[in-house]
Every structure is written in C-alpha cells, then in structure tokens.
Amino acid sequence: MSETEQQSESQCVSCGIKVAAMNAAAFDCPECGTEIHRCPTCRKQSNLYECPDCGFRGP
C-alpha cells in the first residue's frame, strides 16, 4: 500500500535523480505539454533538458 504517491516517481530529466523531496523546478514541455522536472543542481548548471515524450530540447 505504498504506491499511492505518483509524484514520487518524478525524476530530473537531465540527470535522472528523483526530485520528489527536492526543491526541483517543474514546468511543461513547450512542445507537447508533458510535465518536466529538473533538480536544483542541473538548474544551476543550466543543463539542457530533453522532453522524455517528444524529445524537445531546451535550456
């Protein structure tokens, strides 16, 4: 009965770390609207993100 939190599956799109307990940025892909999460580390480094759904890349 511990799989009720869907939010806990959120991962940073750049490094793949689980961002559930972090102060991660969340935004929608400009192409397909999929929710994208990025951890504070990658945000600080301005890593590119890649949408897992449509492959859109952005800063």
Ligand SMILES: [Zn+2]
């Ligand atoms: Zn990251």
Ligand SMILES: [Zn+2]
């Ligand atoms: Zn997308």
